[in-house]
Amino acid sequence: MGLSIGVVGATGAVGRKMIEILKERNVPIDSLRAFASQRSAGEKIEFKGNEITVELLTEEVMKDKFDYLLFSAGGGVSEKFAPIAAAAGNVVIDNSSQWRMTKGIPLVVPEVNPHTLKGYKGIIANPNCSTIQMMVALAPLHRRYGIKKIVVSTYQAVSGSGHKAIVELESQLKDEAYPNQVYPKRIAGNCIPHIDVFNENGFTKEELKMVYETQKILEDNTIVVNATTVRIPVVYGHSESIYLELKEAPQVAEVKQILENAPGVVVIDNPEINGYPTPLEIANTDDTYVGRIRKDLVDPTALSLWVVADNLRKGAATNAVQIIEVMEGMK
Numbered sequence: 161m162g163l164s165i166g167v168v169g170a171t172g173a174v175g176r177k178m179i180e181i182l183k184e185r186n187v188p189i190d191s192l193r194a195f196a197s198q199r200s201a202g203e204k205i206e207f208k209g210n211e212i213t214v215e216l217l218t219e220e221v222m223k224d225k226f227d228y229l230l231f232s233a234g235g236g237v238s239e240k241f242a243p244i245a246a247a248a249g250n251v252v253i254d255n256s257s258q259w260r261m262t263k264g265i266p267l268v269v270p271e272v273n274p275h276t277l278k279g280y281k282g283i284i285a286n287p288n289c290s291t292i293q294m295m296v297a298l299a300p301l302h303r304r305y306g307i308k309k310i311v312v313s314t315y316q317a318v319s320g321s322g323h324k325a326i327v328e329l330e331s332q333l334k335d336e337a338y339p340n341q342v343y344p345k346r347i348a349g350n351c352i353p354h355i356d357v358f359n360e361n362g363f364t365k366e367e368l369k370m371v372y373e374t375q376k377i378l379e380d381n382t383i384v385v386n387a388t389t390v391r392i393p394v395v396y397g398h399s400e401s402i403y404l405e406l407k408e409a410p411q412v413a414e415v416k417q418i419l420e421n422a423p424g425v426v427v428i429d430n431p432e433i434n435g436y437p438t439p440l441e442i443a444n445t446d447d448t449y450v451g452r453i454r455k456d457l458v459d460p461t462a463l464s465l466w467v468v469a470d471n472l473r474k475g476a477a478t479n480a481v482q483i484i485e486v487m488e489g490m491k
């Protein structure tokens with residue numbers, strides 16, 4: 161028998177991708193329901209040749225029986241509706257930041273910490289898009305060498321801010337006068353070192369997510385993480401420049417070998433033939449790509465890497481669907 165799945169925020173950038181990936185990965189589904197706000201209730205979504213009518217999200221519908229509910233409609237919606245769905249016995253995979261740091265709620269990257277799903281029922285958190293790709297690339301190195309410190313700068317695509325942000329970038333590229341609605345400054349032809357709100361310590365909330373989610377996923381609160389997150393005028397695919405300090409001095413050849421054998425990682429590292437990943441080239445794929453692997457010039461325990469992944473896929477929708485696959489595999 162197939163699964164009964166609901167997608168909350170089904171008309172958004174990530175919600176649409178979730179439906180596409182459920183189809184693509186051939187998840188066995190008997191019933192797929194789509195939920196959104198009043199704005200798009202009644203719209204039609206195509207799924208495997210059938211038309212699905214988008215339903216209004218209400219407390220009552222969350223009490224229906226689902227095998228999995230995939231949420232991507234923002235933190236406020238998850239705060240209110242995920243506990244109702246979980247109390248009704250449903251497994252919720254939540255893409256918002258609402259429940260990620262809550263004790264007892266697994267924060268899962270399937271390649272890294274699938275053990276946290278064993279026997280679990282309730283709300284499961286999908287990590288932040290930038291954290292997911294960093295974890296896929298760094299967890300295998302953490303296992304081998306132990307990570308002491310991570311300094312990361314991100315180059316994040318506008319699709320991470322939802323459908324409206326894609327429209328804003330594409331419109332500004334054609335029209336000098338198109339106003340800034342999603343971003344505080346013009347995004348076309350620019351880069352903005354400001355993702356989510358500023359905290360009083362000077363970091364943004366996006367930067368702090370990368371700190372605390374990394375420590376939770378790697379189960380090590382001693383790892384020092386320093387992040388600067390930047391929005392750039394790219395539609396799909398986040399890139400990260402990562403500097404790492406390890407507990408043991410690594411050899412580059414071994415680092416490459418570890419990453420080549422790591423699940424979900426593809427190494428592209430031939431600088432002499434321009435072999436390094438870029439977002440435009442890897443968009444619409446599910447792996448995490450690593451290039452520019454090099455040792456620090458002074459510190460023998462330090463390494464630099466360049467990590468790129470499709471933020472809507474591995475950074476959000478694919479990761480959520482992989483959680484379903486892992487849980488089904490554990491049954």
Ligand code: A2P
Pocket residue numbers: 168169170171172173174175195196197198199200201217232233234237321322323324
């Ligand atoms: P809607 O289409 O009705 O606005 P994005 O991140 O691309 O902006 O998408 C956000 C998604 O979350 C959309 O599907 C949106 O639905 C949905 N959403 C936003 N607010 C609510 C709400 N209060 N109740 C249900 N769905 C919501």
